[in-house]
Amino acid sequence: MSDEIKTNPTPAGAEPTAERSHLPMWILVVLLALLYVGGLYFNQHSGWFDKQVYSPYGNAAELELYQPKSGAAAALAAGRKSYESVCGTCHGNDGLGKPGQAPMLAGSEWVIAKGHNRLAHIPLAGLSGPIQVGGKDWNLSMAAMGVALSDTDLANVLTYIRSSWGNKAGEVTADDIKAIRASLGARPQVMTHDMLMALPE
Amino acid sequence: MKNGFAIFLTAFLVLVTSWTAFVLGPQLQLGRARQVAVLNSSDVYPTSRPGEAAQGLVVYRANGCAACHTEQVQQDGVVCDVVLSSAGKNPSVVSNLLATLKLSGITEEAALAAGDKITAAGGKVETHIIPTGPDIARGWGLRHSVAEDFLYDNPVQLGSLRIGPDLADVGRRLPDANWQLLHLYAPKSVAKDSLMPPFRYLFETKKIGATPSPDALNLPKEFAPADGYEVVPKPEAKHLAAYLLSLHADVPLYDAPFTPAAPAKP
Amino acid sequence: MTVNEKQIDTSCRVPLLVLFGGAALWLVVGSLLALAASLTFHMPDKFGDCSWITYGHLQPAADDALLYGFCIPAGLGVALWIFARLGQTPLRGALVPVVAAHLWNLGVLVGLVGIFAGDSTGFAWLEFPRGGSALLFFSYLLIALWALMNFSGRREGGTFPSHWFLVAALFLFPWVYSTANILLVGWPVRGVVQAVVAWWAGNNLVFLWTSLAGLGASFYFLPKMSGRPLHSYFYALFAFWTLLIFGSMRGVPVGAPVPAWLPALSAMNSLFLIVPVIAITVIGWKTVRDATGPECKGGSYCMIEFGFVAFLLSALLLVTSACPHFSRITQFTWFGTAQTQLQLYGFFAITMFGAIYYILPRAVGIEFAFPKLIRVQHWFAILGVAIFVVALVVGGVEQGLKLQDPRVAFADSTKTMLPFLRASTTGLLCIVIANLMFALNVFLMIAAWKWSVAKTVFAFVISPLSKTEVKA
Numbered sequence: 001m002s003d004e005i006k007t008n009p010t011p012a013g014a015e016p017t018a019e020r021s022h023l024p025m026w027i028l029v030v031l032l033a034l035l036y037v038g039g040l041y042f043n044q045h046s047g048w049f050d051k052q053v054y055s056p057y058g059n060a061a062e063l064e065l066y067q068p069k070s071g072a073a074a075a076l077a078a079g080r081k082s083y084e085s086v087c088g089t090c091h092g093n094d095g096l097g098k099p100g101q102a103p104m105l106a107g108s109e110w111v112i113a114k115g116h117n118r119l120a121h122i123p124l125a126g127l128s129g130p131i132q133v134g135g136k137d138w139n140l141s142m143a144a145m146g147v148a149l150s151d152t153d154l155a156n157v158l159t160y161i162r163s164s165w166g167n168k169a170g171e172v173t174a175d176d177i178k179a180i181r182a183s184l185g186a187r188p189q190v191m192t193h194d195m196l197m198a199l200p201e
Numbered sequence: 202m203k204n205g206f207a208i209f210l211t212a213f214l215v216l217v218t219s220w221t222a223f224v225l226g227p228q229l230q231l232g233r234a235r236q237v238a239v240l241n242s243s244d245v246y247p248t249s250r251p252g253e254a255a256q257g258l259v260v261y262r263a264n265g266c267a268a269c270h271t272e273q274v275q276q277d278g279v280v281c282d283v284v285l286s287s288a289g290k291n292p293s294v295v296s297n298l299l300a301t302l303k304l305s306g307i308t309e310e311a312a313l314a315a316g317d318k319i320t321a322a323g324g325k326v327e328t329h330i331i332p333t334g335p336d337i338a339r340g341w342g343l344r345h346s347v348a349e350d351f352l353y354d355n356p357v358q359l360g361s362l363r364i365g366p367d368l369a370d371v372g373r374r375l376p377d378a379n380w381q382l383l384h385l386y387a388p389k390s391v392a393k394d395s396l397m398p399p400f401r402y403l404f405e406t407k408k409i410g411a412t413p414s415p416d417a418l419n420l421p422k423e424f425a426p427a428d429g430y431e432v433v434p435k436p437e438a439k440h441l442a443a444y445l446l447s448l449h450a451d452v453p454l455y456d457a458p459f460t461p462a463a464p465a466k467p
Numbered sequence: 468m469t470v471n472e473k474q475i476d477t478s479c480r481v482p483l484l485v486l487f488g489g490a491a492l493w494l495v496v497g498s499l500l501a502l503a504a505s506l507t508f509h510m511p512d513k514f515g516d517c518s519w520i521t522y523g524h525l526q527p528a529a530d531d532a533l534l535y536g537f538c539i540p541a542g543l544g545v546a547l548w549i550f551a552r553l554g555q556t557p558l559r560g561a562l563v564p565v566v567a568a569h570l571w572n573l574g575v576l577v578g579l580v581g582i583f584a585g586d587s588t589g590f591a592w593l594e595f596p597r598g599g600s601a602l603l604f605f606s607y608l609l610i611a612l613w614a615l616m617n618f619s620g621r622r623e624g625g626t627f628p629s630h631w632f633l634v635a636a637l638f639l640f641p642w643v644y645s646t647a648n649i650l651l652v653g654w655p656v657r658g659v660v661q662a663v664v665a666w667w668a669g670n671n672l673v674f675l676w677t678s679l680a681g682l683g684a685s686f687y688f689l690p691k692m693s694g695r696p697l698h699s700y701f702y703a704l705f706a707f708w709t710l711l712i713f714g715s716m717r718g719v720p721v722g723a724p725v726p727a728w729l730p731a732l733s734a735m736n737s738l739f740l741i742v743p744v745i746a747i748t749v750i751g752w753k754t755v756r757d758a759t760g761p762e763c764k765g766g767s768y769c770m771i772e773f774g775f776v777a778f779l780l781s782a783l784l785l786v787t788s789a790c791p792h793f794s795r796i797t798q799f800t801w802f803g804t805a806q807t808q809l810q811l812y813g814f815f816a817i818t819m820f821g822a823i824y825y826i827l828p829r830a831v832g833i834e835f836a837f838p839k840l841i842r843v844q845h846w847f848a849i850l851g852v853a854i855f856v857v858a859l860v861v862g863g864v865e866q867g868l869k870l871q872d873p874r875v876a877f878a879d880s881t882k883t884m885l886p887f888l889r890a891s892t893t894g895l896l897c898i899v900i901a902n903l904m905f906a907l908n909v910f911l912m913i914a915a916w917k918w919s920v921a922k923t924v925f926a927f928v929i930s931p932l933s934k935t936e937v938k939a
């Protein structure tokens with residue numbers, strides 16, 4: 001093949017031509033080898049298209065591992081998550097409440113009260129009837145939304161609302177919730193304003 | 202490929218793939234992004250830039266600042282530190298245990314294991330998440346930059362050359378508007394070896410009137426104007442300084458977790 | 468030269484003169500702007516009193532003048548001529564590409580003035596404001612359409628490898644440029660998506676378009692000038708596919724503030740680019756290996772060969788800089804600038820010089836005024852780009868190593884760069900001289916052609932009327 005080309009070079013002035021010898025196998029092998037190496041790299045470093053995984057994290061599991069878990073910081077994070085999924089629809093993720101649905105929690109005297117006893121009874125037993133929150137009159141009905149949450153979860157939620165949006169009140173522990181749940185019994189009566197005021201702070 | 206249509210089809214298919222991966226994909230993932238929650242806080246991030254700072258972004262773009270400065274912090278890795286928050290009922294047992302464990306610069310799994318050991322001995326621990334990397338070590342940022350940092354910027358000025366330092370977090374590092382203005386007018390007056398040209402056209406040298414202007418720059422002798430003259434920043438300079446002060450990337454997020462330093466006790 | 472060939476060359480004459488003339492002008496303007504930008508590092512204080520002479524205005528203008536002012540029109544002109552020659556079909560309706568080329572030059576002017584006036588869009592390689600970019604887009608469409616019409620109406624059937632590369636390049640620019648301008652300037656996308664689109668467009672324009680257009684020209688001129696057939700059709704097909712696929716799927720830098728899959732995808736495809744580089748090396752090597760044609764004496768053939776080697780080096784630099792360990796050092800440093808300059812000037816511009824020096828005398832029918840200057844220009848260009856690239860590659864790596872070490876103060880990393888920047892300024896000076904020589908030859912040829920046209924018209928006007936034309 002190459003001898004033919006040597007004796008028949010492209011004549012001067014004519015347009016160039018391309019000879020038709022076949023592609024050698026070795027370059028395809030190189031391509032496959034690189035595809036394999038590249039695939040390994042992508043598997044380790046891409047987070048498989050997860051939009052929250054940034055380098056240096058390699059995947060979603062690693063990112064989740066490095067989220068704060070211990071201490072007050074983690075409790076707040078967990079409390080925020082639970083709050084936004086359970087309470088936020090009515091009370092608002094910004095804690096400002098929604099007219100006709102639920103009163104505000106930001107600055108609410110029931111939330112920032114020194115003791116957490118009255119506050120904790122509300123999600124564990126429910127609340128209905130007229131009540132004043134932040135100078136406004138409310139007369140709605142709230143189911144016992146906290147019954148389905150564990151002691152730790154509800155404690156985190158209450159700690160979260162007591163320290164967010166400008167509220168500055170103390171934390172609520174899982175033991176506190178456990179005690180109140182026990183005292184309320186299996187089918188607690190729905191709270192009213194007067195029943196709450198009868199409780200110690 | 203014998204004919205033009207085959208070439209066209211090839212090129213079209215390849216470009217559609219490339220467009221899907223780099224234009225459509227990111228737009229679907231990030232194009233309708235909203236504010237996200239700050240870790241361990243009820244705040245949302247980012248907040249949009251105040252008016253002056255937004256105008257400052259226009260000045261930043263028009264003057265090509267992104268040709269020399271980047272606005273993206275890089276992070277090479279992440280380590281954990283285990284910190285004792287309470288010694289519990291058996292302080293001596295706990296302190297003996299602490300002496301045997303490696304508690305600093307370790308992976309999260311090692312931190313969890315160490316934390317379990319200490320909790321079993323009665324103590325309480327906190328794990329601190331610490332980003333690592335030369336940018337972090339230099340103080341250019343507290344964590345790597347993420348998409349949320351640029352949510353409200355138009356145009357996004359990430360930059361690609363570090364002829365000057367990174368600016369992603371410069372509002373936290375250099376929060377003094379006066380320093381920024383001095384640096385713009387005469388970079389060498391505040392940074393001895395700076396290669397940055399002076400941006401004197403953003404300022405006005407005018408005769409001192411009845412009283413000196415409150416905005417006048419307080420320049421060292423070799424950069425000060427002639428006697429009887431003062432250097433006053435034009436609105437562009439003030440807006441640019443406001444923009445630089447608004448550049449923060451210092452809150453922990455889900456996709457960029459870190460443990461912020463505890464605020465100083467009052 | 469057959470009569471047919473002369474017809475083909477002459478049919479392209481005026482579009483090529485406008486395209487190459489404008490390209491030469493913007494090349495000189497761009498390199499002068501780049502030189503001025505480089506000088507701002509050596510005497511920063513002198514550049515502080517007017518916004519037009521700050522680095523942030525000069526450098527983007529220089530970059531855009533090189534890419535849009537020189538590279539794209541030169542590539543379009545060479546593509547027009549190669550299509551006409553390969554298809555053995557003269558270019559018809561040359562007025563349209565001529566008007567389009569003038570519009571293109573207007574667009575570049577509007578764009579550059581816009582950058583200096585502060586209307587830059589803020590995205591690297593896409594800084595032209597709306598007016599300029601719209602003019603560029605529409606005039607490119609016209610010229611590309613004319614080239615494609617010539618291609619589809621060609622007498623000589625079948626395709627040669629250059630066809631694939633050039634058709635792909637013709638198609639690539641309008642798609643990428645319009646998408647980028649619409650999504651960044653027209654109806655801007657939100658937040659960091661802008662940066663991703665800008666990186667994608669930058670890669671496709673600066674790397675992929677110039678690679679396709681430049682290789683299309685190289686694969687035509689290497690076999691033609693060496694008198695050997697191109698080795699080989701299937702190698703070139705393989706190189707075309709792999710270059711197009713892998714070259715278009717990269718661009719996002721490692722460690723960027725975007726989800727990790729984007730830089731990972733980009734790095735992976737940058738690694739795969741080794742395959743087309745190997746294929747293209749083999750093509751070039753085997754095509755010219757047994758050539759008995761022109762020796763390298765500083766003429767067109769030498770330039771095409773140098774450009775080809777420069778492409779291989781530039782692509783290798785690109786591949787290395789995408790490797791995560793190495794990119795950590797070289798990102799945000801002058802290394803990237805060096806690689807881009809090697810691609811745009813070392814490879815593409817020098818290949819275009821070789822092509823233009825070959826094409827213009829044949830198209831216009833006049834020889835260059837200073838043929839010996841071509842060799843001098845060739846050596847200045849090579850010297851300039853070599854100094855520039857070597858200085859900034861070495862300097863960039865040093866700068867990167869210092870940036871990676873947090874114990875080194877930032878000011879030290881900039882101080883380290885100063886001697887390398889001085890060397891790069893010297894390289895730019897050589898490039899300016901080379902460009903001036905190129906422009907001189909091209910402008911003198913334009914002038915000579917205009918003079919010959921004027922003489923013909925004048926001769927016609929004063930020629931005595933023949934007896935039959937005079938009425939009694």
